Amino acid sequence: MGIEVVVQGLSKSFGAQTIWEDVSLILPAGEISVMLGPSGTGKTVFLKSLIGLIKPERGKVVVNGVDMINSPDRQVYETRKLFGLMFQDGALFGSMNLYDNIAFPLREHTRKSEAQIRAIVLDSMEMVGLAGDGKKLPGEISGGMRKRAGLARALVMEPEIILCDEPDSGLDPVRTAFLSQVLIDLNAQFDTTMLIVTHNIDIASTVPDNLGMLYRRELVTFGPREVLLTSDDEVVRQFLKGDIRGPIGMSEEKDAALRAMESVVPYSSRKTIPEQLAPTPGLPPRQAVWRRMDRVMRMLPELAPAARDAIVSRHLPGVKE
Amino acid sequence: MASITGGLRQTGRMFALGGSVLGLMFRRPFQFAEFIQQFWFITSVTILPAALVSIPIGAVISLQVGSLAQQIGAQSFTGAASVLGMLQQISPMIVALLVSGAAGSAICADLGARTIRDEMAAMEVMSVNPIQRLVVPRVLAAMGVAVLLNGLVSVVGVAGGYYFNVVMQGGTPGAYLASFSALAQLPDLYISEFKALLFGFIAGVVAAYRGLNPAGGPKGVGDAVNQSVVITFLLLFFVNLVLTAIYLQVVPSKVG
Numbered sequence: 001m002g003i004e005v006v007v008q009g010l011s012k013s014f015g016a017q018t019i020w021e022d023v024s025l026i027l028p029a030g031e032i033s034v035m036l037g038p039s040g041t042g043k044t045v046f047l048k049s050l051i052g053l054i055k056p057e058r059g060k061v062v063v064n065g066v067d068m069i070n071s072p073d074r075q076v077y078e079t080r081k082l083f084g085l086m087f088q089d090g091a092l093f094g095s096m097n098l099y100d101n102i103a104f105p106l107r108e109h110t111r112k113s114e115a116q117i118r119a120i121v122l123d124s125m126e127m128v129g130l131a132g133d134g135k136k137l138p139g140e141i142s143g144g145m146r147k148r149a150g151l152a153r154a155l156v157m158e159p160e161i162i163l164c165d166e167p168d169s170g171l172d173p174v175r176t177a178f179l180s181q182v183l184i185d186l187n188a189q190f191d192t193t194m195l196i197v198t199h200n201i202d203i204a205s206t207v208p209d210n211l212g213m214l215y216r217r218e219l220v221t222f223g224p225r226e227v228l229l230t231s232d233d234e235v236v237r238q239f240l241k242g243d244i245r246g247p248i249g250m251s252e253e254k255d256a257a258l259r260a261m262e263s264v265v266p267y268s269s270r271k272t273i274p275e276q277l278a279p280t281p282g283l284p285p286r287q288a289v290w291r292r293m294d295r296v297m298r299m300l301p302e303l304a305p306a307a308r309d310a311i312v313s314r315h316l317p318g319v320k321e
Numbered sequence: 322m323a324s325i326t327g328g329l330r331q332t333g334r335m336f337a338l339g340g341s342v343l344g345l346m347f348r349r350p351f352q353f354a355e356f357i358q359q360f361w362f363i364t365s366v367t368i369l370p371a372a373l374v375s376i377p378i379g380a381v382i383s384l385q386v387g388s389l390a391q392q393i394g395a396q397s398f399t400g401a402a403s404v405l406g407m408l409q410q411i412s413p414m415i416v417a418l419l420v421s422g423a424a425g426s427a428i429c430a431d432l433g434a435r436t437i438r439d440e441m442a443a444m445e446v447m448s449v450n451p452i453q454r455l456v457v458p459r460v461l462a463a464m465g466v467a468v469l470l471n472g473l474v475s476v477v478g479v480a481g482g483y484y485f486n487v488v489m490q491g492g493t494p495g496a497y498l499a500s501f502s503a504l505a506q507l508p509d510l511y512i513s514e515f516k517a518l519l520f521g522f523i524a525g526v527v528a529a530y531r532g533l534n535p536a537g538g539p540k541g542v543g544d545a546v547n548q549s550v551v552i553t554f555l556l557l558f559f560v561n562l563v564l565t566a567i568y569l570q571v572v573p574s575k576v577g
Contacts, residue, residue: 053442080448091443094435105447108454150443157447 001287002030002193003064003082003160005050010059010069012045018217019045023059025212025222027161028295031288032187032194034204036228036239037214038248043197044088046214047163050195051083052076063161081109084154086164090146092138092153098125099134102153109157124152128182143170148179155186161193162186168200176200180207180277188279188286201240205229205274209292213239215248223303224296226314229273230306273310338452338533339526342460345453352458359462363424367470371419375474378415379481382406387490400497401504403482408505408513409568412474414561416467417520421553424466425528428459429549432532433542441533451533460525467521468514475513506575512568519564520557527553 005027012019019042027033037043048054050061052068061068066079092101099121106117125131128148138146147167154162164183168176180203187194198204204211205225212222215235221228228236238246279286293315300308383403390399432455435441441451486492531549535541 048442051446053445077448077450080446083446085443085446087439087443089439091439093440093443094438105449108447108449153447 001191004029005161005193005195006060006062007050008060008062010046010049010056010061012042012049012054012056020214020217020219023214023219025219027193027195028210028288028292029193030187030191031209031292032183032196032207033210033212033222034196034198034208034225035212035214035222036199036204037197038239039199041214041216043199043214044165047085047165047195047197050163051080051085081157082160084151084157084159084162086147086151086154086162086167088147088165088169089143090138090150092146092149094138097135097137098130098141098149101138101149102134102156105153105157120156121152124155125149127155127186128152129178144172144175147171148182151179151182158190159192161195164194164196164198166198166200167196168198168203173202176202181280183207184277184286185279185283187288188283191287199239201242205240206277209276209288215239224292224299224307224311225276226273226310227303227307230304230310232304232306273314334534335527335530338456338530339522341452342457342526342529345450345457346461348453352454355455356458356462359428359459360465362427363420363462363466364470366423366427367416367419367466368473370423371415371470371474372477374415374419375412375478376481378411379403379407379478380485382411382478383482383486384490387486387492391490396492397496398500398504399486399492400483401500403486404479404501405505405509407478407482408475408509409516410561410565412471412478413467413513413516413520414557415474415478416470416517417524417557418554419470420463420467420521421524421528421557422550424463425524425553426546426550428463428525429528429532429546430542432456432529433535433545434539436533436535437538437542452529456525456529456533459529460522463525463528464518464521467517467524471514471517504575508568508572512564512572516561516564519560523556523560524553527556 007023007025007027010023011021023046035043035046045054049056050068052061055069060070063079064082066075068076068079071079092098093104096104102121102124103117106112106120110117112120121134122131125134128151130145130148130152133141133145133149138149141149147170151164151167162183167179167183171179183194183196184207186192196203196207208225210223211225211228213220213228213236220233220235221231229240231237234247237243238248296311297315300311303311383399386402386406387396387399390396390402432441435455444451444454483494483497486497487494528549531545531552532542535545
């Protein structure tokens with residue numbers, strides 16, 4: 001089973017510019033979480049902070065008892081082996097072909113024979129749909145293939161935690177859907193903890209168990225997907241609908257005059273929660289679904305009524321409060 | 322004020338990188354394949370230019386010193402003067418300039434391009450320390466090549482000097498060699514090789530430091546390469562001055 005990631009009071013700034021402040025959340029073990037946010041709200045910085053690539057000024061990220069930000073390098077390097085990170089453009093080594101790229105972590109960290117490595121690499125290339133492309137160089141393939149190769153490389157060490165940085169950017173809707181399915185299937189097979197950072201609403205509404213949003217230098221909300229998907233928060237509503245009316249402007253926040261003008265026009269507030277993706281038929285059911293149900297049911301009294309209804313009608317169909 | 326602290330910070334971080342390179346040199350696993358590959362690469366880009374540069378330099382030194390010595394009637398010491406100058410000063414400098422200019426720039430560009438494409442971050446995420454995996458083999462290779470190349474440049478330079486002095490200026494072969502063995506001593510060779518080793522280290526570390534910290538984008542990498550060569554040159558001349566001053570104080574000269 002995957003490992004829980006605990007984030008406490010994380011704050012990061014570059015010089016005078018604050019990226020986000022006091023972010024606290026828990027990525028539940030074995031569940032899929034998505035972090036939403038408009039472009040430029042520091043989603044990637046957040047992801048890199050979790051793994052200790054970027055060191056926030058305050059706060060902790062505790063994985064397996066190790067603080068990824070303040071612990072000694074040796075422990076951080078050791079703990080990083082639990083992670084698989086899929087970079088936005090794959091971050092493949094340009095001088096190696098795909099096969100060598102994907103075999104790299106195995107060759108560095110294990111004493112496996114080339115035959116064993118070959119078996120694992122071919123297996124993981126098959127899983128992301130790259131079978132037969134091992135000889136190609138990263139420069140010769142499309143962005144989508146590079147992403148998938150990056151994912152395959154993250155998978156060979158059998159990580160307990162997978163972090164995906166914008167798996168959809170630069171992909172067409174069909175490939176995005178395929179990739180979503182790959183992620184769900186991975187979670188069903190290995191029960192991996194996952195965090196996906198994206199601004200794609202389709203992924204956000206169909207893939208995760210938990211959903212959070214970064215906006216205006218803070219974590220707007222983080223919790224079961226129903227909470228955010230039924231939220232009355234202006235920012236959340238605008239973002240989920242992709243609406244130009246609302247507090248989010250082209251650069252950052254809008255001015256008051258523009259907001260006042262917009263508020264004249266009413267907008268519909270129908271909220272439906274799409275079904276979560278299921279694993280491909282033939283794979284085991286996701287363990288996370290049951291664990292999450294247990295967890296969410298216990299926090300039910302604290303949730304907003306809309307979220308509560310959505311959860312109840314999903315998990316206990318036929319029961320009306 | 323900000324630029325002063327910024328400059329100091331850069332300097333400090335470069336020293337820190339040098340320190341970690343020294344520390345990680347002895348940490349296993351040693352990247353043997355990468356080391357051999359880099360050694361071969363650096364050798365292949367420096368060996369021919371080094372040989373070609375050292376002949377005219379040796380000749381120029383020899384001609385200049387020879388002509389001067391002739392005027393003051395000390396022609397018999399031409400050999401010693403030009404050989405010592407060649408061995409202690411010119412040869413390590415030529416080696417360092419070539420290792421930095423030809424190999425250091427390539428190392429810097431390579432690491433810089435990898436950094437801006439997130440490859441370094443990817444490596445760190447996979448728990449592979451880029452300094453140990455990439456920088457240490459490169460610095461060691463630069464040091465090793467510098468030491469060996471220094472031998473080559475010294476020999477070629479001295480041979481060139483001998484040829485020009487004896488054949489062109491009509492010096493006597495016997496006097497050239499005799500004065501050489503009268504004044505030169507083994508520590509001259511040691512300091513020469515030590516300088517080459519140190520210059521190789523500096524060239525490697527500076528190239529790696531600038532490569533690992535480029536300003537954003539491809540232009541940043543280009544600037545980093547440029548700066549790495551300039552910084553290395555400045556450092557080399559300064560370090561050479563300090564080393565020479567210490568050497569002349571510490572090691573007693575053979576005659577006198």
